[in-house]
Amino acid sequence: xxxxxxxxxxxxxxxxxxxxxxxxxxxxxxxxxxxxxxxxxxxxxxxxxxxxxxxxxxxxxxxxxxxxxxxxxxxxxxxxxxxxxxxxxxxxxxxxxxxxxxxxxxxxxxxxxxxxxxxxxxxxxxxxxxxxxxxxxxxxxxxxxxxxxxxxxxxxxxxxxxxxxxxxxxxxxxxxxxxxxxxxxxxxxxxxxxxxxxxxxxxxxxxxxxxxxxxxxxxxxxxxxxxxxxxxxxxxxxxxxxxxxxxxxxxxxxxxxxxxxxxxxxxxxxxxxxxxxxxxxxxxxxxxxxxxxxxxxxxxxxxxxxxxxxxxxxxxxxxxxxxxxxxxxx
Numbered sequence: 522x523x524x525x526x527x528x529x530x531x532x533x534x535x536x537x538x539x540x541x542x543x544x545x546x547x548x549x550x551x552x553x554x555x556x557x558x559x560x561x562x563x564x565x566x567x568x569x570x571x572x573x574x575x576x577x578x579x580x581x582x583x584x585x586x587x588x589x590x591x592x593x594x595x596x597x598x599x600x601x602x603x604x605x606x607x608x609x610x611x612x613x614x615x616x617x618x619x620x621x622x623x624x625x626x627x628x629x630x631x632x633x634x635x636x637x638x639x640x641x642x643x644x645x646x647x648x649x650x651x652x653x654x655x656x657x658x659x660x661x662x663x664x665x666x667x668x669x670x671x672x673x674x675x676x677x678x679x680x681x682x683x684x685x686x687x688x689x690x691x692x693x694x695x696x697x698x699x700x701x702x703x704x705x706x707x708x709x710x711x712x713x714x715x716x717x718x719x720x721x722x723x724x725x726x727x728x729x730x731x732x733x734x735x736x737x738x739x740x741x742x743x744x745x746x747x748x749x750x751x752x753x754x755x756x757x758x759x760x761x762x763x764x765x766x767x768x769x770x771x772x773x774x775x776x777x778x779x780x781x782x783x784x785x786x787x788x789x790x791x792x793x794x795x796x797x798x799x800x801x802x803x804x805x806x807x808x809x810x811x812x813x814x815x816x817x818x819x820x821x822x823x824x825x826x827x828x829x830x831x832x833x834x835x836x837x838x839x840x841x842x843x844x845x846x847x848x849x850x851x
Contacts, residue, residue, distance in 0.1 A: 522805055522822040522835055524552040524702050526739040529846055531816050532751040535743060536850075545703040546827055547713060557697035557736045558821040559704055559719050561802030564735035565667045567745045568686045568694070570779035572674045573601055574759040580605075580778075588673055595636045596669065604666035605778040606767035610636030611663040618709065618725035627726050628672040631665045649765040660768035660776050664722065664732040671731020683729050690737070690745045695728030697736040702823040704804050713827065719804055733802075743819050746808045750817045764798055764812070787836065790843035805835055809843060816850045818843060 524542035528535055540552045560567065573580075578601050579587055585597025596609065603609040611634060617627045671682055678685065683694035696717050703715035710724070718724050720733035728734055737745070752760045763778040775782040780798040783789050789797040789809050799809035805824025810817040820842070824835045 522824040522838075523826050524556075525805075525820065525822040526552065526554075526556070526558065527821075527842070528739055528743040528819045529816060529850075530743055530747045530750070530819075531850075532747070535747070536816070538739060538743070540739065544700070544823070545713075545715060547703070550700075552702065553700065554740075555699065555738055557693070557699055557701040557716070557738055558742070558806065558823075559697075559701070559714075559802075559804050560692070560735035560737055560742065560821075561720060561733050561804045561806055562664075563742070563800055563802045563806050563808060564694075564733050565731070566749075566779045566800045566808070567690060567692060567737075567742070568682055568735050569667055569671050569674060569731040570605065570763070571689060571754050572678065572682075572685050573605065573670055574755045574763065574778065576674065576677060578673060578677055580762075584669075584673070588676065590672070590676065591632060591669075594632050596632055596634070599636075601670065601673070602767060602778060604663075604670050606776045607660040607662050607666060607770070608768035608776070609663070609666055611661065611665040612637070613661055614664045614722070616721070618721040622725040624672075624726045624730070627722060627730075628668060631668045634665055637661070649762070649767045660770040660774065662770065662774070662776075664720075667732035668722070668726075668730050674731065681729075682731065682734075686735060691741050692745070693736040694734045695736075701736065702821075703826050704823055705825045705829055706827050719825070737821075739819065739821055742808070742821060746810065746817050746819050749808075750810045750812065750815075764796065787840070790840040790847075792844050792847040807839060811847075814847075814851050816846070818846055 526540045529537040544550045544552045580602045581600045584591035591597040599609040686692045701716035704719040706713045718734045723730045723733040766775045768776045774785040783793040783797045794811045801807045805822035807820040
């Protein structure tokens with residue numbers, strides 16, 4: 522990764538912050554503490570998830586029962602909890618940006634995406650691990666579920682995600698308001714991406730969506746992650762629900778509401794606690810929280826700058842960092 526920003530924190534204090542490397546290799550600009558970073562899928566848990574859990578959206582009722590936009594569609598039979606826990610039967614992604622553009626156009630396309638057969642849906646009264654009695658299938662980590670959830674939040678609240686994010690955490694949506702770490706040279710757009718969302722579907726939706734489009738500084742992301750560790754984001758019951766295992770997927774993956782639970786994709790490294798949870802972003806970002814041990818780690822990087830490549834070296838570096846932190850704090 523050309524550049525990286527790291528923080529380590531407990532429930533009250535920031536124990537370490539550091540930045541290193543280059544924000545933009547094409548200009549040679551070094552990373553600065555105030556730089557903005559494309560958060561990619563961290564948008565799911567820092568922007569969309571709190572608004573779903575903190576609002577009037579029924580978690581376990583079928584979408585079609587309370588949202589006219591989903592009524593009569595296959596996705597209308599699933600719940601917000603199904604979407605949050607990636608068990609709704611939606612594919613990982615669809616390259617909508619290749620054939621269409623516009624926020625509502627892509628939301629409508631996501632709503633009409635066929636569901637995989639054989640995946641179990643949550644019953645209206647379902648909770649963690651609940652099913653409808655259909656043959657259960659593995660959860661599939663899906664951007665489409667959060668595209669849909671973002672639109673649902675906006676329809677229910679009457680506010681744009683960008684405004685909700687600004688009020689809750691100060692995070693920006695769609696475009697960085699200041700100097701930003703560059704990401705990839707995008708073949709689709711034909712230019713280096715810096716300060717605008719990397720995710721192509723989010724870009725085709727105008728820059729901001731429920732699955733991607735967030736930007737934050739290291740300080741902002743640290744504060745938002747620390748609030749989750751300290752259980753200050755939503756109600757205590759919602760915090761417990763978010764960390765409970767609602768679905769399982771291939772390779773031992775376990776999903777809460779929005780969050781990935783140990784040992785999903787090895788996100789917590791080789792030292793992950795049994796109740797650890799976190800999320801990652803494609804551009805090279807990670808949040809990992811250890812409730813039992815009382816600390817968390819934020820990693821923001823531009824791993825894909827100037828072109829995406831093998832993730833393994835970045836994952837191995839994160840593993841080493843998490844092991845060093847664990848050795849110091851446990």
